[in-house]
Amino acid sequence: MRTRDAHPARTAWLIVGGLLATMLLLAGCGSSDSSSSTSGEELQKVGKGEGSLSLISWAGYVEPEWTKPFEEKTGCKVSDKIAGTSDEMVELMRSGQYDGVSASGNATARLVEGGDVDPVNVDLVPNYKTIFSDLKDQPYNTFDGVNYGIPHGRGANLLMWNSNDVKPAPISWDVMLDPKKAAKYKGKISAYDDPIYIADAAVYLKAHQPELGIENPYELNEEQFEAAVDLLKEQRPFVGEYWSEAAKQISAFAGGDDQVGTTWQYQYFELKNAGKPVAASPASQGFLPKEGATGWSDTWMISSEAKHPNCMYMWMDWIVSPKVNAEVAEFFGEAPAQSLACEQTADKEFCTKYHADNPGFWKRVYYWETPLADCGNGSSDCKDYNDWVQAWTSVKG
Amino acid sequence: MGHRLAGLFHGRPRLQISGLLAGPVGWLVIGYLGSLAVLLIAAFWTVDPLSGELVQGLSFENFETLFNEPVYRDIVKRTVLIAALVTVTDAVLAFPIAFYMAKVASRRGKAILVVAVLLPLWSSYLVKVYAWRTMLSAGGVINWALEPFGLSGPGFGSTAVWLVMSYLWLPYMILPIYAGLERIPNSLISASEDLGASPFTTFRRVILPLAFPAVVAGSIFTFALTLGDYITPRLVSNDQFIGNVIFNNISNNLPFASALALVPIVVMIAYLMVARKLGAFEHI
Numbered sequence: 109m110r111t112r113d114a115h116p117a118r119t120a121w122l123i124v125g126g127l128l129a130t131m132l133l134l135a136g137c138g139s140s141d142s143s144s145s146t147s148g149e150e151l152q153k154v155g156k157g158e159g160s161l162s163l164i165s166w167a168g169y170v171e172p173e174w175t176k177p178f179e180e181k182t183g184c185k186v187s188d189k190i191a192g193t194s195d196e197m198v199e200l201m202r203s204g205q206y207d208g209v210s211a212s213g214n215a216t217a218r219l220v221e222g223g224d225v226d227p228v229n230v231d232l233v234p235n236y237k238t239i240f241s242d243l244k245d246q247p248y249n250t251f252d253g254v255n256y257g258i259p260h261g262r263g264a265n266l267l268m269w270n271s272n273d274v275k276p277a278p279i280s281w282d283v284m285l286d287p288k289k290a291a292k293y294k295g296k297i298s299a300y301d302d303p304i305y306i307a308d309a310a311v312y313l314k315a316h317q318p319e320l321g322i323e324n325p326y327e328l329n330e331e332q333f334e335a336a337v338d339l340l341k342e343q344r345p346f347v348g349e350y351w352s353e354a355a356k357q358i359s360a361f362a363g364g365d366d367q368v369g370t371t372w373q374y375q376y377f378e379l380k381n382a383g384k385p386v387a388a389s390p391a392s393q394g395f396l397p398k399e400g401a402t403g404w405s406d407t408w409m410i411s412s413e414a415k416h417p418n419c420m421y422m423w424m425d426w427i428v429s430p431k432v433n434a435e436v437a438e439f440f441g442e443a444p445a446q447s448l449a450c451e452q453t454a455d456k457e458f459c460t461k462y463h464a465d466n467p468g469f470w471k472r473v474y475y476w477e478t479p480l481a482d483c484g485n486g487s488s489d490c491k492d493y494n495d496w497v498q499a500w501t502s503v504k505g
Numbered sequence: 506m507g508h509r510l511a512g513l514f515h516g517r518p519r520l521q522i523s524g525l526l527a528g529p530v531g532w533l534v535i536g537y538l539g540s541l542a543v544l545l546i547a548a549f550w551t552v553d554p555l556s557g558e559l560v561q562g563l564s565f566e567n568f569e570t571l572f573n574e575p576v577y578r579d580i581v582k583r584t585v586l587i588a589a590l591v592t593v594t595d596a597v598l599a600f601p602i603a604f605y606m607a608k609v610a611s612r613r614g615k616a617i618l619v620v621a622v623l624l625p626l627w628s629s630y631l632v633k634v635y636a637w638r639t640m641l642s643a644g645g646v647i648n649w650a651l652e653p654f655g656l657s658g659p660g661f662g663s664t665a666v667w668l669v670m671s672y673l674w675l676p677y678m679i680l681p682i683y684a685g686l687e688r689i690p691n692s693l694i695s696a697s698e699d700l701g702a703s704p705f706t707t708f709r710r711v712i713l714p715l716a717f718p719a720v721v722a723g724s725i726f727t728f729a730l731t732l733g734d735y736i737t738p739r740l741v742s743n744d745q746f747i748g749n750v751i752f753n754n755i756s757n758n759l760p761f762a763s764a765l766a767l768v769p770i771v772v773m774i775a776y777l778m779v780a781r782k783l784g785a786f787e788h789i
Binding site: 195199218222301347348349350355356360363364365493494498502504505 | 577580638639643644645745758
């Protein structure tokens with residue numbers, strides 16, 4: 109053995125110094141390639157498939173029932189990553205490792221602004237023609253007149269209650285948002301745990317405090333935003349639980365912890381099928397509380413760094429083909445985007461039940477959008493999504 | 506080729522050591538310290554509100570928000586308080602169990618107890634939290650059991666977080682204390698008895714001082730794990746903890762999430778320095 113280093117302390121400092129230098133170097137490398145190039149060009153012709161396709165989707169959108177036949181037909185092997193929230197979808201798309209995503213309206217603008225997705229040439233998606241016209245060229249899928257995606261399906265957030273405990277059946281969101289009425293269900297109210305829930309308060313205020321002048325619940329100026337946030341802060345003591353996982357809300361309603369709340373079709377039908385005494389706004393009320401409701405309309409978008417653009421185009425056409433779109437809609441419990449899907453559903457009444465072809469119904473549904481500083485009317489004093497996230501943190505306390 | 510390589514390393518102990526350690530040290534530096542450094546640097550960046558793109562540069566905006574918004578102070582206080590409570594609870598529960606395992610149980614009983622302590626770690630964390638969620642719910646088993654006495658369970662909230670975390674991290678406290686107690690020679694205990702000390706005095710003057718570093722070592726686990734967890738608070742309470750707020754900010758405002766992530770790091774550094782003073786690392 110050689111003699112050991114005479115100055116262990118000095119060696120230690122050298123190592124620490126070396127580590128710091130490496131770290132700074134790494135940090136520097138990490139920051140130099142940040143501005144990803146955005147080609148912004150749409151495909152002109154769908155060529156031969158690249159053999160595989162990697163997607164980000166909501167649970168239930170990419171299932172073997174319709175991916176298997178797709179793989180056989182196109183040779184594009186599908187791998188799917190399920191995301192739980194819109195924020196997660198944006199984050200995954202920014203990694204640049206995916207070809208496409210089923211984005212909700214509160215993700216699409218962020219993806220477009222960030223240059224993460226490319227415009228979609230709808231002429232290359234033959235099934236686009238027969239998609240319900242009130243889903244086309246909407247602010248959440250079309251930017252500056254350019255189409256950025258193919259509509260997939262849509263739904264409204266529901267008001268759900270335990271029919272044994274909540275009587276009479278509520279016809280308004282006031283049952284959970286008007287402090288006087290909400291107090292009756294103190295600790296039994298179930299609210300959605302996401303900054304976008306502020307829009308639910310805005311929908312309520314739009315109807316109940318018209319002097320605020322709220323038009324779009326996602327474009328709120330200082331005063332309107334404060335009013336919505338204050339309303340939620342008043343609601344806070346009455347909330348039994350904020351949910352963001354469907355399973356969590358199902359267990360809260362099944363276990364009797366919550367009696368009234370905002371929900372998705374999925375949870376409602378799960379509870380109903382399990383024999384739980386839940387109810388949601390019935391047909392006689394137009395399926396919505398009187399103020400209307402927030403909802404979602406999802407769009408398949410193609411990544412600006414897609415490695416398999418041809419496969420992605422084939423997928424976008426496949427998922428809105430009548431039969432497949434019917435399958436997805438029935439599987440998930442939402443209204444299909446494809447008008448011809450209504451002839452293909454197993455339940456012939458499906459499209460009627462879900463109002464797929466009822467534009468009047470959807471006028472009262474405010475699809476999730478990304479809150480931006482740009483109010484859409486020239487002024488830019490609206491609260492952006494960062495403000496929404498911070499406000500949501502302070503609502504929950 | 507092999508010979509040439511062997512020749513290269515022959516008689517060069519430094520090269521040998523470097524070759525041997527390059528992999529693990531590289532992993533540590535790049536995987537752990539490197540990402541920490543990026544985190545630290547990112548905390549001074551900001552986000553362009555429109556595109557969500559990172560704006561690089563030195564800005565204290567995130568830290569200003571962190572200090573000026575009372576809600577974040579409340580969240581930090583709540584998180585540290587629960588972490589401390591969980592640590593104390595686990596230490597109190599774990600010590601007798603570990604003592605029985607180390608000094609009282611037979612060889613066979615010891616083996617069974619070690620397996621029993623480790624067994625909960627084999628099942629999924631999520632399953633355990635959801636099980637607690639079911640037990641704590643309004644119609645759950647806890648309320649059912651307390652009902653005849655006219656009492657009701659804690660329901661969902663910070664108390665539930667404290668309960669569930671204490672349950673989850675208990676094995677991480679038992680095992681270090683058990684290892685620490687094992688290391689105390691029985692002869693010391695006998696000697697203390699021979700010298701006329703009562704069992705309580707033996708415990709207080711001999712066992713506790715020797716086992717204390719092990720308790721502190723275990724507390725590092727329970728404290729750090731509680732400080733960083735965000736799934737349990739999400740499932741059994743409406744209260745936000747540091748981890749929840751980081752999670753909520755990570756995709757749209759990474760710099761702010763980074764700034765927040767530094768809070769538990771600072772708390773942990775302070776904690777580790779105290780632990781070092783208390784001798785937690787002497788036997789490692």
